[in-house]
Amino acid sequence: MSNKKLIVIFAVIFVTFVAAAIILSGIQPEGNIAIISVGAKQIKEVDLSEDQTFDINTELGTNTVTVSDGEIYVSDADCPDRLCIRHGKLNNKYDSIVCLPNKLVIEYKNGSGVDAVAGR
Amino acid sequence: MKTRKLTNTAVLAAFSLAIFVLESHIPPLVPLYGVKLGLANVVTLYAKATLGTRCALAVLVIKIFLGNFFAGSVVSLIYSLFGGTLCFVMEMLMFRIVEKRQIWGVSITGAIFHNIGQIIAATILMGTEKILWYLTLLVPVGILTGAFTGICAMYTLKATEKIHNRR
Numbered sequence: 001m002s003n004k005k006l007i008v009i010f011a012v013i014f015v016t017f018v019a020a021a022i023i024l025s026g027i028q029p030e031g032n033i034a035i036i037s038v039g040a041k042q043i044k045e046v047d048l049s050e051d052q053t054f055d056i057n058t059e060l061g062t063n064t065v066t067v068s069d070g071e072i073y074v075s076d077a078d079c080p081d082r083l084c085i086r087h088g089k090l091n092n093k094y095d096s097i098v099c100l101p102n103k104l105v106i107e108y109k110n111g112s113g114v115d116a117v118a119g120r
Numbered sequence: 121m122k123t124r125k126l127t128n129t130a131v132l133a134a135f136s137l138a139i140f141v142l143e144s145h146i147p148p149l150v151p152l153y154g155v156k157l158g159l160a161n162v163v164t165l166y167a168k169a170t171l172g173t174r175c176a177l178a179v180l181v182i183k184i185f186l187g188n189f190f191a192g193s194v195v196s197l198i199y200s201l202f203g204g205t206l207c208f209v210m211e212m213l214m215f216r217i218v219e220k221r222q223i224w225g226v227s228i229t230g231a232i233f234h235n236i237g238q239i240i241a242a243t244i245l246m247g248t249e250k251i252l253w254y255l256t257l258l259v260p261v262g263i264l265t266g267a268f269t270g271i272c273a274m275y276t277l278k279a280t281e282k283i284h285n286r287r
Contacts, residue, residue, distance in 0.1 A: 001218050006225045013232075014263045021256040040247035086151030094253050100153055101195075103246050 029093040029108035034072045036065065039103045048072055061102040072106060074099065129167065129175040133182040136163035140187040154238050154258055157265050158231060160187075165211070165223055165230075165273040170280075173212055180208055199241045206237030223277065224270030231266025232259055 032048040038058050046052075046067060053066045053075065063084060064076035074084040074097055084099035096107040140160040148155060160183055168176035184204050188197040211230040218225045235258040242251050 001222070001225075003222065006218065006222060010225070010228055010263055010267075014260050017256050017259040021260070024253065024256060037248065081148065083148065083151050083153060088151070096250050096253065098153065098246075098251055098254075100242065100246070105246070105248060105250055107250060 024094045025092045027093040030110055031108075032070060033109040034067075034090060035107055035109050037105045045109065046072060056102075056104060058102060058104075061099075063099055063102055063104050065106065073097070074104075074106070077102065125171055125175060128171055129178050132163050132167045132171075132175075133179045136160045136167075136179050136183040137186050137190075139163065140183050141191045144187075144191040152257060152261070153242070153254070154235050155261050155265075158234065158269055159272070161207070161227065161230060161234075161269050162273045162276060164208070165227060165270070166276055168211070168215065169220065169223065169273075169277055177208065180204055195245070198245065199238050202241035203234040203237040206240075207231070207234035209233075221274070223273050224267060227270025227273055228263050228266035231262035231269065233262075235259065235262040 034046045034048055035042055036044040036046060036056060038056070038060075043056070046065070048067055048070045051068050053064065056063045056065060061078045063074050063079070066073055066075040071089040073089045074087070077084050077099060079099050079101040081101065084097055084102075084104065087097045090097055090106060090108065093108055093110075096105050098105055137160075139162075143156060143159055146156070164176050164180050164183075167179045184197070184200045188200055192200070207230040210233040211226050214226040214229045236255065239251060239255055239258060243249055
């Protein structure tokens with residue numbers, strides 16, 4: 001296989017995935033309800049029109065979630081990497097704030113996946 | 121196995137382990153899981169190119185188990201095993217397709233599938249398929265980091281060519 005061919009293959013894959021990421025990030029959510037789950041279990045529905053701060057406690061750890069001006073983010077966490085905090089606000093339909101150590105997922109209702117279809 | 125091969129494998133395993141532990145101490149640069157350079161893969165690729173598949177597998181297995189023993193947890197071991205296995209299998213397939221000087225292509229393939237393997241692990245561990253969307257970011261990131269480590273491996277092989285020719 002020539003160098004050129006190999007570079008073209010990887011370039012095509014790269015552009016395809018980046019384009020997909022950009023297109024997905026432009027899709028705005030319907031409604032303003034966020035779902036918080038721990039693992040596969042949904043534990044809370046949050047109305048984003050209401051400013052609030054609350055803790056999600058599980059046996060794995062604690063994440064503090066803040067809602068302000070219709071946006072939701074993790075403001076504090078006891079996980080070691082704190083990537084859920086650095087993720088910032090939930091910003092598009094397919095976006096999800098994930099805290100791997102605490103198995104926490106925050107996403108928009110009717111966001112992604114089977115859960116939305118099943119209407120759980 | 122010849123003594124020289126055994127010793128070389130041991131030295132490379134130690135190298136790989138040291139790089140892995142060192143890299144795990146660098147805080148993530150972007151707020152995204154699974155983004156790291158994967159410099160230890162340079163050693164695995166080097167082992168494959170100079171010593172063969174079996175020695176490369178030995179280096180990888182030692183790195184994964186001891187690396188997560190020293191600088192990880194049971195959970196990170198599972199992630200490493202998924203990522204490492206898929207990465208290794210795809211790299212060995214890629215080694216057959218491309219020429220030896222195109223080791224960067226092998227590395228990119230490995231990095232992409234390492235990230236895919238880790239996402240699969242995360243999907244199973246979290247019990248949710250929501251994180252599959254991360255692939256749209258982790259695949260291009262894998263191409264970039266894989267290209268970097270691949271170029272590192274290419275120049276390492278070039279620089280040590282004389283040593284191997286002397287044998």
